[in-house]
Amino acid sequence: MIAKTKKSKKISITESPSHFDNLEKMSVEELITNINKEDANVHLAVQKALPQIKELVERIVKRMEQGGRVFYLGAGTSGRLGVLDASELPPTFGVPDNMVIGLIAGGEKALRQAVESAEDDANKAWNELSAYKVDELDTVIGIAASGTTPYVIGGIEHARRNGLLTGCITCNPNSKVAEVTEFPIEAIVGPEFVTGSTRLKAGTAQKMILNMITTTIMIKLGRVKGNKMVNMQLTNKKLVDRGARMIMEELKLSYEDARALLLKQGSVKKAIEAYKAS
Known part of the structure; x- marks a missing residue:
């Protein structure tokens, strides 16, 4: 079944003005209190997306049981979160480092500094995915707070045309990336405390969803017993x-x-x- 988004006017909530103004005039206490108030909305937004997360995870597990892999695509904060999540799985669950792979627009350099225009190449992600010899058992998850990143959208479009399972995590409703994805996950967290700074609520929501996806997958693949990480690497x-x-x-x-x-x-x-x- 292909999950569809409702067709309506696209709203760039992640770029909408903050509910707060004159931030520079706030005290430290006021700033951290208001940021905390905004963060409380993240839990509710992710909760509403649980049915979408479930649909995607159930399909990923079936593929990974047959040897499939998961690839994250993202740029900027979204890309870094994907790489972070993928890199934490081998030491936590004792799985190979090629089971979940994070790709970021601009490559490893982009993990530490911005790489200009890297996210604007709609063909780059598929070229990078192809180097891994992806097939129908693999899953590609695009991570894009705005839902408009060409690197992510192009990668998803190519992956879907080639028979891969596709999902995405976005924080705008009815976005382009959700439109081209089979199983989109939309966590609508609202405007950021600092207008357009999606490293805040959007990034937190994305991290929460990534935690859910891979932790659930690892448990269903037998990498946890009871509630313990019985396959963790003994690195310290x-x-x-x-x-x-x-x-x-x-x-x-x-x-x-x-x-x-x-x-x-x-x-x-x-x-x-x-x-x-x-």
Whole structure:
């Protein structure tokens, strides 16, 4: 089923004037209080988008169970959030770093500084996706607060024509990116506290939705047991300690025995399985 957006006049809410004015005259307390008030709207906007998120995630899981991957496309803040989410999955869930991949207009340089006009090339994203030999099991999710970014829209259009599953996360209703996407997610958070600064509410909403998408996928793919990250990478002392305590709780071992078992097996999941099989 192809999810459709209602046709009506497109409203650029993300560029609409802030509900607040004369910000420079506010005290620090007034500024942070009002920003916090605005942030309260993000939760409600994401809540309204839950049915859209569910539709997309259910389809992604089916594809990933067969070896499919997820690719994020974005520019600026949106692109950085996609790269951030993708980069956190291998250490958290012990998955390969090519399972979820974040692509940002302008490449790695754009993670730290603006790359002029990078987001205006409508063919660039598909060229980058093609280098990964994408196919029908893969999913492309465009992240664009405004819903008008050519890099994202072009990538989605090409991906859809080539049989990939397509989704998007946007903060404007009836946007161009939603129009060309099979399963759009629209979190309408309203005007930003600083007019047009989508690193604020829009960025927060996008991050919340990305958390939901990939955390749910990882759980459904068996990367979590109970409520614990049993496949996390043991990259520092804190994580080794966390893993040892998980094993203590599960197997009723001493801390020393649990830690030794963890280090020998390399993950909480493997340690528990090895112990139970012995």
